Amino acid sequence: MIVRIVATGMCHSDIVVVKQEFPLPLPLVLGHEGAGIVAQVGAGVTHVAPGDPVVLSFDSCAHCPTCADAHAAYCGDFMRLNFAGTRLDGTPIFGGATDVKGGFFYQSSFATFALAHARNVVKVRADAPLDLLGPLGCGVQTGAGAVLNVLKPKPGSSFCLFGAGPVGLSGLMAAKLHGCDPIIAVDKVASRLELARTFGATITIDAGSEDVAARLADLGGVDLAFEASGVPAVAQLAIQSLRTLGTCALVGVYPAGKPIALDLSGLAPGATIRQIVEGDGRGERLFSPLHAFVERSPLGGLNILRIMGFEGEDHYLPRLARWAWFAVAGGSGVPTREILAEMDAVSKEMGDAFAPIIAARRAMPTDDFVSRLVTAGEGDDKLTDDEVIGNLILTLLAGHDTTLNTMVLSVEALSRNPEGRAWMRANPDELVKAVMELSRHIAMSTEQARIVAEDFEWCGQQLKQGQIVHLMTATANRDPRVFADPERLDFTRDQSENVTFGPGIHHCIGHLFAKMQLEEFFTEFLLRYDSFDVLDDLKFAPGLSFRGVSSLNVRLHRAG
Amino acid sequence: MREIQAAVVRNAGGPFAIETLQLDDPRDDE
Numbered sequence: 060m061i062v063r064i065v066a067t068g069m070c071h072s073d074i075v076v077v078k079q080e081f082p083l084p085l086p087l088v089l090g091h092e093g094a095g096i097v098a099q100v101g102a103g104v105t106h107v108a109p110g111d112p113v114v115l116s117f118d119s120c121a122h123c124p125t126c127a128d129a130h131a132a133y134c135g136d137f138m139r140l141n142f143a144g145t146r147l148d149g150t151p152i153f154g155g156a157t158d159v160k161g162g163f164f165y166q167s168s169f170a171t172f173a174l175a176h177a178r179n180v181v182k183v184r185a186d187a188p189l190d191l192l193g194p195l196g197c198g199v200q201t202g203a204g205a206v207l208n209v210l211k212p213k214p215g216s217s218f219c220l221f222g223a224g225p226v227g228l229s230g231l232m233a234a235k236l237h238g239c240d241p242i243i244a245v246d247k248v249a250s251r252l253e254l255a256r257t258f259g260a261t262i263t264i265d266a267g268s269e270d271v272a273a274r275l276a277d278l279g280g281v282d283l284a285f286e287a288s289g290v291p292a293v294a295q296l297a298i299q300s301l302r303t304l305g306t307c308a309l310v311g312v313y314p315a316g317k318p319i320a321l322d323l324s325g326l327a328p329g330a331t332i333r334q335i336v337e338g339d340g341r342g343e344r345l346f347s348p349l350h351a352f353v354e355r356s357p358l359g360g361l362n363i364l365r366i367m368g369f370e371g372e373d374h375y376l377p378r379l380a381r382w383a384w385f386a387v388a389g390g391s392g393v394p395t396r397e398i399l400a401e402m403d404a405v406s407k408e409m410g411d412a413f414a415p416i417i418a419a420r421r422a423m424p425t426d427d428f429v430s431r432l433v434t435a436g437e438g439d440d441k442l443t444d445d446e447v448i449g450n451l452i453l454t455l456l457a458g459h460d461t462t463l464n465t466m467v468l469s470v471e472a473l474s475r476n477p478e479g480r481a482w483m484r485a486n487p488d489e490l491v492k493a494v495m496e497l498s499r500h501i502a503m504s505t506e507q508a509r510i511v512a513e514d515f516e517w518c519g520q521q522l523k524q525g526q527i528v529h530l531m532t533a534t535a536n537r538d539p540r541v542f543a544d545p546e547r548l549d550f551t552r553d554q555s556e557n558v559t560f561g562p563g564i565h566h567c568i569g570h571l572f573a574k575m576q577l578e579e580f581f582t583e584f585l586l587r588y589d590s591f592d593v594l595d596d597l598k599f600a601p602g603l604s605f606r607g608v609s610s611l612n613v614r615l616h617r618a619g
Numbered sequence: 620m621r622e623i624q625a626a627v628v629r630n631a632g633g634p635f636a637i638e639t640l641q642l643d644d645p646r647d648d649e
Binding site for chain 2: 060061076077078079085086087088089090099100101102103104150151152153154155157159161167169170171172173174175176177
């Protein structure tokens with residue numbers, strides 16, 4: 060078929076051809092992470108039609124022994140189908156008198172239109188963000204697929220990524236989905252290590268300044284070494300990092316003529332070394348869940364960023380999870396020195412990120428949230444920059460982390476409560492009651508701090524002006540004098556005394572927004588899935604004020 | 620045949636150069 064290309068990724072596999080480290084004949088049109096709209100189909104193509112949005116991947120023959128065994132990435136004709144520069148029968152992709160070759164991964168997507176085979180085109184949803192999905196066809200599939208299809212880690216397996224580029228980080232995110240712990244990332248580039256932490260790395264090692272082998276030896280080696288750098292010496296290090304029965308996955312593209320030396324007597328007992336192509340997957344099997352994951356990742360954060368009027372969502376979204384995690388963890392009962400140091404670091408990052416926005420709004424106010432803050436007050440009694448930053452941090456994190464945690468903990472609670480799911484489906488107009496009861500029951504927000512305005516006595520306790528008190532709202536929401544049988548999830552109970560969003564005049568400013576998002580979320584979630592099972596124990600992130608989990612693996616059972 | 624614009628690599632190390640090419644029509648299985 061002919062696909063009008065909307066967007067395409069650029070991958071290391073394109074670059075190695077440009078450099079002729081992978082010496083395919085030139086001139087050639089490269090590009091193999093294309094996404095676009097079908098413009099024309101051959102007579103025998105039935106699974107897509109003109110106008111359909113699609114993502115392009117690699118081609119395979121579908122009938123050789125490895126294809127028949129559902130391992131299309133190891134197709135016996137992979138090289139000829141994807142790299143010959145022509146069709147399999149030798150006929151050219153481009154007509155006329157040109158000497159240019161095409162058909163790179165049966166697409167050559169660095170063009171306005173691409174010719175693809177029926178087998179390497181995957182239809183996606185009509186509202187799919189085609190400008191983002193191209194890398195699903197190779198880079199993301201290669202990294203995430205290697206973990207999801209091949210390694211299939213057990214929760215708690217230690218995972219070490221070598222090379223935190225797009226392929227490696229895709230593998231790292233899949234490892235996080237599987238509950239790997241710890242998740243280690245090794246790279247020389249600081250920004251990549253920062254990104255790895257955002258995506259779930261719990262330990263990062265700077266290969267430019269640290270002794271990687273020694274650090275990994277101190278950790279006792281790793282169960283899973285994921286080599287995505289494509290550097291032979293790093294692959295050697297990855298293999299040597301394994302512990303007993305460990306597996307090293309090699310997903311990089313390695314240069315020819317650069318062997319590594321291995322002291323086999325030092326290899327971990329029972330070790331496996333596994334080279335993996337394209338995540339050992341077929342596009343259509345992997346794209347759907349990955350696409351859903353891409354869509355879910357900015358949940359909540361995107362909404363609050365837009366409400367606040369922040370520009371540059373792409374800058375903030377990847378940082379939100381880390382900011383929220385350490386900001387909350389810093390308020391835990393006994394935070395570690397490492398957590399306190401990270402909390403200081405993210406506080407500075409947030410301050411640095413917000414300062415230019417505040418300066419711009421002071422110079423030229425608009426009608427957005429930041430402008431309202433900088434212009435609030437009377438005369439000279441305005442908020443200082445630090446006070447504005449404090450309010451922005453609170454609003455951004457409270458508007459993101461609380462809603463997200465409520466969704467996650469509610470899914471866990473509902474997984475054990477089919478009657479509750481049935482009630483919510485039967486009473487769509489009363490979902491706000493269900494949202495309030497779920498919020499009370501899961502107790503995501505446990506307490507709120509207040510400053511005593513004047514001396515008074517409360518239940519025999521003398522409170523002094525200026526003292527900080529912590530109102531334990533989670534405890535109040537389980538008071539049996541107010542909520543009969545408080546441990547029970549009961550969507551019909553009266554919610555007028557529910558203090559999840561704070562009692563008194565300091566009621567949460569975003570409570571309507573949070574309820575709206577939660578209602579929308581549960582409406583769609585319960586429509587899509589009949590039931591869902593939580594696959595492992597809840598692992599709570601540190602923090603006293605907010606309760607959130609580090610990860611949650613859920614098996615979803617589709618409706619219908 | 621459909622006229623398209625494509626980024627062509629003619630020499631090792633590049634560059635990518637935009638050229639006008641004629642893309643073949645799809646066959647039955649394309």
